[in-house]
Amino acid sequence: MLKSSPFHSRTAPLMQADQWRRWAGYRAVSAYEMTHDREYLALRNACVLIDVSPLCKYHITGKDSLSFLNRLVTRDVSKCSIGGMLYTPWCNSQGKIIDDGTIAHLSENTYRLTSAEPNLRWLEDNAIGMEVKIQDVSEEIAALALQGPKSRDLLMTLTDAPLASLKYYRFVNTSIAGVPVMISRTGYTGDLGFEIWLESSQASTEAVWDALIQAGRAFALQPAGIWALDVARIEAGLIMLDIDYTPANKAMIDGQTSTPLELGLDWAISWNKGNFVGRKALLAEKQQGSSVTLVGLEIDHKEFERQHNQLALIAPYPFTAWRTMLPLAFEGKQIGYATCGVWSPTLKKYIAFGHLQSQFAINGTIVTIDLDVDRYRRPFNAKVTKLPFFNPARKKDVL
Amino acid sequence: MNNHKYDAIVIGGGHNGLVNAAYLAKAGKQVLVLERRHTVGGATITEEVYPGFKYLIASYLISLLRSEVIQELELARHGLEIMPLESTFVPLLDGNYLADWPDHDATKHEISRHSKRDAEAYDEYSRTMRRLALAVRPLLDLIPPDPTSVTPNDLATMAKVKGTLSGLRKDDFYLLARLMTMSAGDFLDEWFESTPLKGTKATSGIIGTFMGPRTPGTGYVLLHHYIGDIDGVFRAWGFARGGTGGLSQAIASAARSLGVEIKVNSPVAQVIVKNGVATGVALENGDEYFADIIVSNADAKRTFLKLVDSKNLPDDFINDIKRFRISSPACKVNLALDGLPEFTSLPKGKEALLRGSIEIAPSIDYLERAYDDAKYGGWSRKPFMDALIPSLLDPGMAPPGKHIMSMFVEYASSDLEGGWNEEKKAEFLDVVIDTLAEYAPNLKNIILHKHIMTPWDLENTFGLTAGHIFHGELSLQQLFFLRPSPQWSNYRTPIQNFYMCGSSTHPGGCITGAPGRNAAMAILEDRP
Ligand SMILES: Cc1cc2nc3c(=O)[nH]c(=O)nc-3n(C[C@H](O)[C@H](O)[C@H](O)COP(=O)(O)OP(=O)(O)OC[C@H]3O[C@@H](n4cnc5c(N)ncnc54)[C@H](O)[C@@H]3O)c2cc1C
Numbered sequence: 001m002l003k004s005s006p007f008h009s010r011t012a013p014l015m016q017a018d019q020w021r022r023w024a025g026y027r028a029v030s031a032y033e034m035t036h037d038r039e040y041l042a043l044r045n046a047c048v049l050i051d052v053s054p055l056c057k058y059h060i061t062g063k064d065s066l067s068f069l070n071r072l073v074t075r076d077v078s079k080c081s082i083g084g085m086l087y088t089p090w091c092n093s094q095g096k097i098i099d100d101g102t103i104a105h106l107s108e109n110t111y112r113l114t115s116a117e118p119n120l121r122w123l124e125d126n127a128i129g130m131e132v133k134i135q136d137v138s139e140e141i142a143a144l145a146l147q148g149p150k151s152r153d154l155l156m157t158l159t160d161a162p163l164a165s166l167k168y169y170r171f172v173n174t175s176i177a178g179v180p181v182m183i184s185r186t187g188y189t190g191d192l193g194f195e196i197w198l199e200s201s202q203a204s205t206e207a208v209w210d211a212l213i214q215a216g217r218a219f220a221l222q223p224a225g226i227w228a229l230d231v232a233r234i235e236a237g238l239i240m241l242d243i244d245y246t247p248a249n250k251a252m253i254d255g256q257t258s259t260p261l262e263l264g265l266d267w268a269i270s271w272n273k274g275n276f277v278g279r280k281a282l283l284a285e286k287q288q289g290s291s292v293t294l295v296g297l298e299i300d301h302k303e304f305e306r307q308h309n310q311l312a313l314i315a316p317y318p319f320t321a322w323r324t325m326l327p328l329a330f331e332g333k334q335i336g337y338a339t340c341g342v343w344s345p346t347l348k349k350y351i352a353f354g355h356l357q358s359q360f361a362i363n364g365t366i367v368t369i370d371l372d373v374d375r376y377r378r379p380f381n382a383k384v385t386k387l388p389f390f391n392p393a394r395k396k397d398v399l
Numbered sequence: 400m401n402n403h404k405y406d407a408i409v410i411g412g413g414h415n416g417l418v419n420a421a422y423l424a425k426a427g428k429q430v431l432v433l434e435r436r437h438t439v440g441g442a443t444i445t446e447e448v449y450p451g452f453k454y455l456i457a458s459y460l461i462s463l464l465r466s467e468v469i470q471e472l473e474l475a476r477h478g479l480e481i482m483p484l485e486s487t488f489v490p491l492l493d494g495n496y497l498a499d500w501p502d503h504d505a506t507k508h509e510i511s512r513h514s515k516r517d518a519e520a521y522d523e524y525s526r527t528m529r530r531l532a533l534a535v536r537p538l539l540d541l542i543p544p545d546p547t548s549v550t551p552n553d554l555a556t557m558a559k560v561k562g563t564l565s566g567l568r569k570d571d572f573y574l575l576a577r578l579m580t581m582s583a584g585d586f587l588d589e590w591f592e593s594t595p596l597k598g599t600k601a602t603s604g605i606i607g608t609f610m611g612p613r614t615p616g617t618g619y620v621l622l623h624h625y626i627g628d629i630d631g632v633f634r635a636w637g638f639a640r641g642g643t644g645g646l647s648q649a650i651a652s653a654a655r656s657l658g659v660e661i662k663v664n665s666p667v668a669q670v671i672v673k674n675g676v677a678t679g680v681a682l683e684n685g686d687e688y689f690a691d692i693i694v695s696n697a698d699a700k701r702t703f704l705k706l707v708d709s710k711n712l713p714d715d716f717i718n719d720i721k722r723f724r725i726s727s728p729a730c731k732v733n734l735a736l737d738g739l740p741e742f743t744s745l746p747k748g749k750e751a752l753l754r755g756s757i758e759i760a761p762s763i764d765y766l767e768r769a770y771d772d773a774k775y776g777g778w779s780r781k782p783f784m785d786a787l788i789p790s791l792l793d794p795g796m797a798p799p800g801k802h803i804m805s806m807f808v809e810y811a812s813s814d815l816e817g818g819w820n821e822e823k824k825a826e827f828l829d830v831v832i833d834t835l836a837e838y839a840p841n842l843k844n845i846i847l848h849k850h851i852m853t854p855w856d857l858e859n860t861f862g863l864t865a866g867h868i869f870h871g872e873l874s875l876q877q878l879f880f881l882r883p884s885p886q887w888s889n890y891r892t893p894i895q896n897f898y899m900c901g902s903s904t905h906p907g908g909c910i911t912g913a914p915g916r917n918a919a920m921a922i923l924e925d926r927p
Contacts, residue, residue, distance in 0.1 A: 001505045025504040121519040136515055249523055252530055254568060 029225035042222035047148035095281030096248035147193030190236020237388030293361035411696030413441025418915030435666035445644025486755030611770030699903035719884035728810035773810030813854030869908020
């Protein structure tokens with residue numbers, strides 16, 4: 001009953017341990033290999049190919065498309081010239097975040113919006129009275145993320161497009177193996193990387209996949225799944241819908257919702273572009289200060305290790321990210337909660353996302369988090385730090 | 400003449416009567432239940448009308464049964480087992496179909512085939528209805544207060560009502576106010592665009608009510624059916640092993656184990672009232688039984704217009720009971736089948752859908768037309784049906800390889816022009832089968848036996864006035880502190896020591912056990 005990605009004919013044979021998962025109604029890969037270690041290491045040291053086709057995609061066209069998008073999202077879309085992309089959240093009228101994604105300015109009055117959840121209804125409802133056409137192209141467009149330090153070198157062997165000078169959050173139209181593709185300098189890993197967008201016919205997806213795998217041999221390319229991606233996105237301080245925030249239209253109570261300000265997305269709010277959905281509420285929050293703030297946490301892994309060693313155990317660091325809500329305390333009182341955490345193999349740190357009452361969201365503050373030590377649950381210190389945890393220069397560099 | 404004196408006598412062994420008796424016995428009372436039929440259960444019953452086939456001649460699914468009742472009466476220990484009904488299948492005549500699966504992605508996928516927008520709206524709709532249901536559900540467990548009264552009890556309960564509702568989000572509160580006054584159809588139009596989705600969702604608003612999906616007030620009924628839960632999952636319907644009769648047997652067993660005495664074949668003719676105080680009951684055969692507490696499980700009309708001498712009741716009260724709306728549109732059809740019906744629109748590989756609800760409700764217009772046909776003493780030429788094949792869930796319901804199909808059918812007026820008789824029954828049964836056969840053409844070839852309960856039969860069999868499945872319409876003018884009559888909505892009656900515990904009282908019909916339990920609380924308040 002789950003839908004198969006347009007790359008399924010290529011990804012399925014690579015699966016070694018039946019580690020599938022669901023993503024937006026699709027069958028998606030958690031890890032191809034028995035463990036995801038090599039997939040993660042390739043992401044940070046060579047390059048990986050991740051099928052991200054389940055993303056929702058919408059084409060927005062028409063004379064009012066810019067004013068529509070500017071009304072919808074918090075960032076100023078007019079700053080995005082043709083060939084450019086931007087990341088942005090969008091909110092309901094109470095300023096509560098509904099989803100986040102990217103907008104690409106494809107051509108005059110033509111944009112493509114991506115989102116984690118289906119948003120057709122929200123988009124249509126906000127387009128009332130405007131001259132825009134909104135088309136759900138989720139199934140017509142396939143997408144691959146080619147991420148990692150070698151991704152650019154690899155791609156440059158397949159196309160003459162000016163990738164060397166392609167800046168972060170810009171895209172080019174070119175072709176791979178004769179298939180027209182759009183290549184954007186974007187990703188969800190905080191690393192040097194690209195996303196490749198193409199029509200979802202089997203002939204096209206197979207040709208592009210095969211070409212990338214073929215060329216990838218020289219660059220230690222590794223197909224990778226969501227587990228590897230999840231480690232990378234936490235290191236990169238990137239939030240995930242349903243994990244780090246509950247979309248406002250899914251929340252049962254107000255207490256479950258978040259605002260972009262609480263999630264550290266103040267940089268993604270344009271206050272002087274005119275009105276947009278949620279602006280009034282967000283402005284009030286900005287003036288009063290947010291009650292909750294997203295922070296990075298570095299958990300005292302030395303102590304975690306010591307306590308395990310004391311029991312003659314090796315510390316079981318979470319190599320796969322955990323995605324549960326764990327209470328965070330200060331002097332024994334709960335002052336927030338964590339939403340995900342993982343051992344960062346690159347930083348050699350045990351990192352997590354914390355949502356703290358804002359007065360505690362100060363760099364260096366020590367809060368505690370309860371973790372299992374074999375059969376016991378113990379409080380461990382966690383130091384508040386700024387996000388992202390990892391932000392290599394190569395993410396944005398050009399040759 | 401029997402001189403044995405009980406603490407309490409419950410007239411009627413419907414599920415609410417049994418629940419009430421069990422709670423009273425649990426509090427130490429000596430309780431007698433008098434049931435007119437040969438078996439207890441009332442409309443919560445399974446009967447082997449055709450040998451080997453267990454028919455659900457009245458109710459068929461369980462959803463609103465209060466979990467308190469299951470826990471406090473330890474019904475699991477007494478054999479209750481409820482299997483969740485997993486899906487809804489809406490066959491359409493154009494070869495297409497709509498389905499609701501227990502899985503979010505699967506349902507979304509099905510709805511997207513009709514409308515992507517609706518697939519998204521569906522999530523939000525379900526969440527919204529659950530939030531509203533969650534907010535109003537605690538009201539079910541309250542003894543309704545009189546909002547005009549200033550007694551400490553009423554004030555305290557009003558405060559609780561307010562407390563419950565003030566937990567609502569502001570936008571939800573407004574929505575609730577609108578939903579309560581709107582028609583199910585208009586409400587659904589605000590959410591969805593696809594015809595079959597609106598049709599199937601509207602059915603919750605018309606089950607058991609003699610109203611069309613466009614009648615204001617059906618919005619509330621829609622919500623009423625969202626209040627049920629199984630294992631904390633809202634809007635879940637379940638099938639009790641052995642049919643709903645399995646549930647009444649479990650309650651009866653629990654009641655007996657608490658010391659309740661149950662006499663079947665004991666129709667009560669009259670409540671004995673002396674100086675405004677109920678003291679006992681007289682059976683049709685003349686036997687009399689006495690007790691300090693008399694409780695009626697029968698509906699309000701039967702109770703006050705038949706079982707009680709009107710000289711014991713104030714005129715305005717009698718008028719309230721007379722005007723209590725109780726005409727009924729619901730029939731029940733059971734078929735014994737030699738095999739499974741083959742629905743033309745059911746795709747291969749999706750046969751699992753037969754294990755769930757099968758709804759003939761292709762559109763709101765279809766339902767409204769069905770209502771139009773019946774409104775003036777007629778029946779629907781194309782009726783709405785909520786069908787189920789219980790033998791796919793519990794093989795004990797039919798002999799091996801055979802099946803039963805249960806169909807809840809609307810509309811056929813209890814006030815049929817010219818009155819119901821055997822010919823009319825047969826005629827409407829054919830209408831039902833012909834309609835269903837349009838969707839499953841092999842149906843007629845596999846029918847071994849067919850059986851219909853019209854409102855007329857429901858009245859004759861269960862003593863339901865007009866055959867009303869909920870003991871009176873669940874419309875706003877007769878709910879909560881208005882059910883069955885203002886001032887007498889708290890299970891008490893104008894006659895001292897005389898109480899009501901059936902579905903004519905708050906929170907109304909359906910297999911909930913709530914009226915029975917709430918009434919016991921009220922009685923125990925008066926007579927600890
Ligand atoms: C066709 C049909 C389908 C239904 N489907 C469902 C469903 O799927 N799910 C659901 O939740 N609800 C359903 N209902 C409603 C539900 O069955 C009733 O609301 C519920 O069973 C009522 O229970 P009760 O105990 O209040 O009353 P009843 O079940 O009506 O019990 C009253 C009892 O009192 C007895 N009695 C009456 N007068 C006398 C007398 N003078 N002396 C002695 N005994 C007397 C009757 O024989 C009966 O046993 C359905 C009802 C019908 C009729």
